[in-house]
Amino acid sequence: MTMVRRRLGSVGAFLGLLPYxxxxxxxxxxxxxxxxxxxxxxYDVTNLSFxxxxxxxxxxxxxxxxxxxxxxxxxxxxxxxxxxxAISVVISTAAAYGLVRLPFRGSSFFSIGIFVxxxxxxxxxxxxxxxxxxALGLSDSRLSLIVTYPTFVVPFCTWLLMSYFATxxxxxxxxxxxxxxxxxxxxxxxxxxxxxxxVVTATLFSFTLAWGEFIYALTFIASGTHKTxxxxxVAELIRGDVFxxxxxxxxxxxxSVPVVIAYGFLMDYYVSGLVAGATKY
Amino acid sequence: xGRGRAEATVPVSEPGRWSPRxxxxxxxxxxxxxxxxxxxxxxxxxxVGGLVAYPFFYALGLSLTSKQAGVVGQFVGLRNFTxxxxxEIFRRTVRNSLLFTGVAVAFKTVLGLxxxxxxxxxxxxxxxxxxxxxxxWVVPSTLSVLGWWWLFDPLNGVVNLAxxxxxxxxxxxxxxxxxxxxxxxxxxxxxxxxxxxxxxxFLAGLVSIPEELYEAAQxxxxxxxxxxxxxxxxxxxPVLGVIVLYSIIMTVSDFNIVYVLTRGGPMNxxxxxxxxxxxxxxxxxxxxxxxxxSLFIFPFLAAVAYLQLRITRGATR
Numbered sequence: 127m128t129m130v131r132r133r134l135g136s137v138g139a140f141l142g143l144l145p146y147x148x149x150x151x152x153x154x155x156x157x158x159x160x161x162x163x164x165x166x167x168x169y170d171v172t173n174l175s176f177x178x179x180x181x182x183x184x185x186x187x188x189x190x191x192x193x194x195x196x197x198x199x200x201x202x203x204x205x206x207x208x209x210x211x212a213i214s215v216v217i218s219t220a221a222a223y224g225l226v227r228l229p230f231r232g233s234s235f236f237s238i239g240i241f242v243x244x245x246x247x248x249x250x251x252x253x254x255x256x257x258x259x260x261a262l263g264l265s266d267s268r269l270s271l272i273v274t275y276p277t278f279v280v281p282f283c284t285w286l287l288m289s290y291f292a293t294x295x296x297x298x299x300x301x302x303x304x305x306x307x308x309x310x311x312x313x314x315x316x317x318x319x320x321x322x323x324x325v326v327t328a329t330l331f332s333f334t335l336a337w338g339e340f341i342y343a344l345t346f347i348a349s350g351t352h353k354t355x356x357x358x359x360v361a362e363l364i365r366g367d368v369f370x371x372x373x374x375x376x377x378x379x380x381x382s383v384p385v386v387i388a389y390g391f392l393m394d395y396y397v398s399g400l401v402a403g404a405t406k407y
Numbered sequence: 408x409g410r411g412r413a414e415a416t417v418p419v420s421e422p423g424r425w426s427p428r429x430x431x432x433x434x435x436x437x438x439x440x441x442x443x444x445x446x447x448x449x450x451x452x453x454x455v456g457g458l459v460a461y462p463f464f465y466a467l468g469l470s471l472t473s474k475q476a477g478v479v480g481q482f483v484g485l486r487n488f489t490x491x492x493x494x495e496i497f498r499r500t501v502r503n504s505l506l507f508t509g510v511a512v513a514f515k516t517v518l519g520l521x522x523x524x525x526x527x528x529x530x531x532x533x534x535x536x537x538x539x540x541x542x543x544w545v546v547p548s549t550l551s552v553l554g555w556w557w558l559f560d561p562l563n564g565v566v567n568l569a570x571x572x573x574x575x576x577x578x579x580x581x582x583x584x585x586x587x588x589x590x591x592x593x594x595x596x597x598x599x600x601x602x603x604x605x606x607x608x609f610l611a612g613l614v615s616i617p618e619e620l621y622e623a624a625q626x627x628x629x630x631x632x633x634x635x636x637x638x639x640x641x642x643x644x645p646v647l648g649v650i651v652l653y654s655i656i657m658t659v660s661d662f663n664i665v666y667v668l669t670r671g672g673p674m675n676x677x678x679x680x681x682x683x684x685x686x687x688x689x690x691x692x693x694x695x696x697x698x699x700x701s702l703f704i705f706p707f708l709a710a711v712a713y714l715q716l717r718i719t720r721g722a723t724r
Contacts, residue, residue, distance in 0.1 A: 132530065135528045136528055136529050136530045136531055138528070139525040139526070139528035139529040140532075140536075142525045143522070143525050143529065143536065143540075146518075146540070146602075147539055150539065150540060150542060150543050150603070151539060151542065153543075153551060153555055153599075154542065154551070156554065156557070156565055157553075157554040157557070160557060168563070169563055171562060171563055171568065174565070174569060174572050216450075217451050217454060218451065220447045220448070220450060220451070221447060221448045221450070223447055224443070224444045224445070224446070224448040225447075225448060227444075228440050228443045228444030228447060229444060230440070230445050230448075231441065233444055236448060236452065238716065239455065240451070240455070241712070241715075242712045243455050243459050245653070245712050245715070246708060247657060247660035247681075247708070249660045249661075249662045249680070249681035249704065250463075250466075250660060250702070250704045250705065251459065251462045251463060251466060251701070252684075252685075252701070253469070253684065253689075253694060253697050253698045253701055254462035254465040254466040254698060255458065255462045257465070257469075257694075258458070258461070258462055258465070273458070274458060276454055276458075277454060280451055280454055280455070281455065284451060309443055334545070334547075337547060338546075338547030338548065338549065340548075340549040340663050341662050341663070341681070341685070345689060355550075356547055356549040356550065359550065360549055360553065360667060371557055371560075371563075374553060374557070375553070375554065375557060378550040378551070378553045378554055379550075381547070381550050382546045382547060382550050382551070385545060385546065385547065386545060389541075389545045390538070393534075393538055393541075396541070396545070397541075397607060397611075400604065400607055400608065401607065401611035
């Protein structure tokens with residue numbers, strides 16, 4: 127009886143979720159449709175259909191890859207995101223371990239500082255940071271992003287990793303220290319393997335945050351060839367009053383592919399990172 | 408600190424002061440825990456100090472000057488702030504920010520809770536469901552908002568086409584070119600983008616509530632409403648608080664959605680703090696004023712940080 131009720135409840139819940147799924151996914155479906163349609167169909171205001179009717183085409187993708195700087199932006203995004211992620215994860219791992227396991231005078235103050243920094247939105251500081259970046263001679267370079275992206279990634283990852291490190295039994299490390307291992311060895315050979323899910327989550331989030339970052343890329347980088355995907359697609363593909371919706375939608379979709387792939391393979395890590403903030407209290 | 412380093416690199420030079428047990432095996436981390444902790448935290452501290460704390464104080468300084476691009480700024484006291492307060496666009500920006508944040512966070516909270524309750528009951532295909540629901544949150548917002556921009560296109564956009572075909576509207580709605588509808592559009596997109604985060608976080612909170620509580624309540628004769636208001640809501644409150652507070656700061660500081668959909672238009676009617684700061688500080692090159700506008704996000708940040716820390720402490724006590 128309860129079994130049946132539960133089944134019915136599950137079906138009911140699924141039906142209840144359907145309208146929301148439509149709302150959540152329709153924009154992506156429509157983008158895909160637009161990117162595959164010929165211009166005549168895109169701009170046909172008399173006909174509303176939810177399929178490609180007049181023959182699918184890859185012409186918008188071809189134009190994007192051969193007629194615009196899209197490939198360069200893709201490479202820039204990849205370079206900036208990978209390097210910024212690598213730097214951030216190393217810095218965060220060390221900081222999180224230090225704060226959890228090696229308390230020093232003022233470390234609790236620093237923990238709170240990290241937490242507050244994690245709440246600082248990039249839009250609060252983009253103007254002074256732009257001037258700092260310029261003063262360092264980095265404006266209009268990809269290095270400006272590699273240097274500044276860790277400012278919002280490191281606080282998040284440190285906070286995330288602290289909760290992972292705190293769950294590892296201290297005894298594990300103490301045994302190793304008694305056996306003559308150094309702290310650095312303990313961190314690398316004992317703590318990290320156990321906290322690997324946390325490190326994977328931190329890496330995934332760093333990459334996603336860096337890949338999707340927009341306002342710093344828009345502000346710090348002026349020349350088209352140095353732009354990342356987000357800034358390039360918005361600032362360079364939209365020209366004048368006539369929008370080229372086909373290539374624009376193709377670009378928005380292609381630019382999303384790496385994070386969606388990473389997310390598809392590592393969804394459980396993603397979810398655990400997402401809810402870490404909510405459930406650790 | 409310097410002495411520790413010297414001893415570490417040439418440990419045998421002062422053998423009398425060290426028992427062999429104290430001989431550092433590697434780099435000088437091992438004088439003591441304090442030192443080690445500091446060294447581990449140092450890179451993050453330098454980063455946060457140099458590229459977060461320093462720019463913040465620098466912004467405070469800039470906001471008190473008449474600095475413009477390429478021109479040396481003069482100290483003007485609080486004039487940027489008083490000028491802004493007297494300007495109609497800035498007042499509108501403040502109202503927009505409060506409206507945008509209030510409405511969007513309210514919708515995300517209520518709908519997110521509803522979704523989480525449904526998701527908990529859906530036992531089949533939970534993984535696939537979760538995967539699809541999270542997609543709007545995963546895709547970089549700048550890119551997905553480009554899609555929304557096209558959906559809202561007044562002439563060719565599918566929203567107007569569909570509403571027209573359904574006979575719900577007789578003439579096209581000027582999404583994005585009418586102040587009211589533009590605000591409706593940016594709020595809708597913010598809800599679309601943020602809802603998955605709320606739903607999945609609330610779901611995690613719901614799942615952590617022990618099933619026995621509900622069973623016991625049912626035996627005592629409690630109905631569904633009583634279960635919800637007496638068990639679910641109180642036990643979910645910490646998670647609810649944390650997520651809502653976090654979302655308030657992220658929503659009030661939003662840039663991407665408004666920038667891509669409206670650029671703050673039509674006629675500066677949809678600006679939020681961040682887009683107006685960008686407009687003023689970069690497009691118009693009035694750096695002092697731009698910095699001042701950005702700083703209006705700070706009170707929200709301070710309030711959220713304070714309340715979040717209180718929740719954390721309350722829970723760990």
